[in-house]
Amino acid sequence: MDDQLSRDLKAIPLFAGLTERTLLELSRVALRRTYAPGTLILLGGDPCVAVFFIVAGQARIYRLSAQGRQQVLATLGPGQSFNTAPPFVPEASNPASVEAVGETTVLTLRKDTFLSLVRECPDLSWAILGDFASRLLHLTDLVEDLALRSVRGRLARFLLEQADGLYVNRQWTQDEMAVHLGTVRDVVGRALRGLVDAGLLRIERGRIVLLDREGLEAESDS
Amino acid sequence: MDDQLSRDLKAIPLFAGLTERTLLELSRVALRRTYAPGTLILLGGDPCVAVFFIVAGQARIYRLSAQGRQQVLATLGPGQSFNTAPPFVPEASNPASVEAVGETTVLTLRKDTFLSLVRECPDLSWAILGDFASRLLHLTDLVEDLALRSVRGRLARFLLEQADGLYVNRQWTQDEMAVHLGTVRDVVGRALRGLVDAGLLRIERGRIVLLDREGLEAESDS
DNA sequence: CATACGCTACGACAAAAGTCAGACCTGCAT
DNA sequence: ATGCAGGTCTGACTTTTGTCGTAGCGTATG
Secondary structure, three states: OOHHHHHHHHOOHHHOOOOHHHHHHHHHHOEEEEEOOOOEEEOOOOEOOEEEEEEEOOEEEEEEOOOOOEEEEEEEOOOOEEOOOHHHOOOOEOOOEEEEOOOEEEEEEEHHHHHHHHHHOHHHHHHHHHHHHHHHHHHHHHHHHHHHOOHHHHHHHHHHHHOEOOEEOOOOOHHHHHHHHOOOHHHHHHHHHHHHHOOOEEEEOOEEEEOOHHHHHHHHOO | OOHHHHHHHHOOHHHOOOOHHHHHHHHHHOEEEEEOOOOEEEOOOOEOOEEEEEEEOOEEEEEEOOOOOEEEEEEEOOOOEEOOOHHHOOOOEOOOEEEEOOOEEEEEEEHHHHHHHHHHOHHHHHHHHHHHHHHHHHHHHHHHHHHHOOHHHHHHHHHHHHOEOOEEOOOOOHHHHHHHHOOOHHHHHHHHHHHHHOOOEEEEOOEEEEOOHHHHHHHHOO
């Protein structure tokens, strides 16, 4: 009956090392939920009650300022998890808000269920250690970006990261880029024009063409 | 003979759950090292070969920009560890540079020794999970600070954090504060004067007096 | 006592970032 | 076709941040 749920559980890489038995138990306590595009899944600052695993769709993890500006911390897809850190820290609350990008399906486990699961399964804690570690490295990079680089530099780096070959195909609106870079749309627009004027890239309908990767890398450290 | 080393090992909270036997093994492979004030312990970007545990003194973890500006990620004291994340991520290099603040003594373990130790000891991996989790939360806060707050706001928050009651006793130079806030001395100076002019604090010889905590908290979100 | 040094204060300036308003373009729904 | 909405381009303007040079002040050192 809960066939679907079991299949979803098996598709989560973090759960790869679990036994059939544990998975079966999990399928009894995990909740499956689907959110419409743009829905708020989790509000930063609220007490932490559960952890989440993405089955389908995408989730945007972000912080909000008092003036309503956003900073995106990550955009996660199927198989990835969020809100897994606070359960390990007593009294911690949700570190950030999360919203569904497209239609998004998640599995959730209550905080204490998750913790006892981790205690019992060495494989799982190993996997989470790897996950946490790479998130730490990623956040450290983000901090350096924000503290030590100009918007123009951050934009150059961002485009290089997003680029698939010479092209950035995905339809990024300037607003989306802005929240990833911790700034506002207008400034992204100016920075983009600046890079175009410098001959480093060209903007076409629906995509951006990187004309000079080396030039962009030079821009990217500052 | 390696009595000192064993005693040092026992003083590291992360190792609290280890058996005598394991500690003994560790005392054979761990290296003890002391650095003079200001010495570079670890260079960011170099391949990761070892993890570190602080026995005495303090270590400043920071990133450097191309222009030589710094951003401090953390200042750690006895019992705390650094460079423990990269071993869990294949190919990862040291995420940041580390230097000794005062005279500082550390224990080091080779990366692979550390990893097999973690694999064998559930207690240890549990402790590291907690450590990583709180670092993640801390870094997330830092990102929000840098992305969404002005220097003045960050300074207000910083002072509130550092304050012991109404006083910030430690002798922070403006330069030190600047590298914690991701900016430069001059700007910290201006921001400080601004807060003084607003009547929120007073600067005395060797310490700062917070006159209006609520006012500072109001300043701190922006 | 003189000097050197580290830290701070201050003003002037330049660059970067944020804010605002108006106009345009496109696709879509009425 | 009309109107609307979302996204973009543009320029003007303000504020914030970073940079520079100079000067003051205290402590430590000779």
